[in-house]
Amino acid sequence: MLDALTRDLRAGDAAGHLRAARRAHLLAFLTLAAPGLPLGALLALLRPLRVEGLATQAGVLLLVTLLAGVAWHLARRTARDETxxxxxxxxAGAIQVATAPGLAFLxxxxxxxxxxxxxxxWTFALILFVLTRPR
Known part of the structure; x- marks a missing residue:
């Protein structure tokens, strides 16, 4: 995957840069998400986190949404940096924006x-992944 990313980046055209950004986005998300399942399973076995009540669920979802929004905003700022x-x-923008769905997944x-x-x-993470995919 890294070879393809490097090849796309070296192509030098807009389509190559877009393919490289999409590959970087996927790779960054997978890097964040891969440890989540085994660590989550271990946590579920040792000290399971339970969400009691609709207000708690809404609070966690709101916190995830706010943090994902901040990550998305900072990534967009980087992607528009003229320097x-x-x-x-x-x-840089593609890698940084992958933290938004990665956070929800984790x-x-x-x-x-x-x-x-x-x-x-995870459904929210999937929606964020699709929305943040470089275009």
Whole structure:
């Protein structure tokens, strides 16, 4: 995957930069998400986190939404930074914006003991992943 990313980056055209940004986005998300499942399973076995009540669920979801929004905003700022070369802007923005869905996925992994709530957070992560994918 890194070879393809490097090849796309060296292509030098807009389509190559877009492909490189998409690969970097996916790679950054997977880097964040990969440890989440085993660590979440371990947490569910040792000290399961339960979400009691709708207000608590709404609070966690609101916190995840706010943190993802901040990550998205900072990534957009980096992607628009005129002091950086275009390829670097695209890659840095794509890598940084992957933290928005990664955060929602990781919080979902922390709540594996509450499968419906974890599924809700993972669905939110999927929506964020699609929305933040470089275009």
């Amino acid at each position: 950086l070369p275009v390829p670097q802007r695209a890659l 919080v979902g992994c922390a709540f594996l003991a509450a499968p419906l709530f974890a599924a809700l957070l």
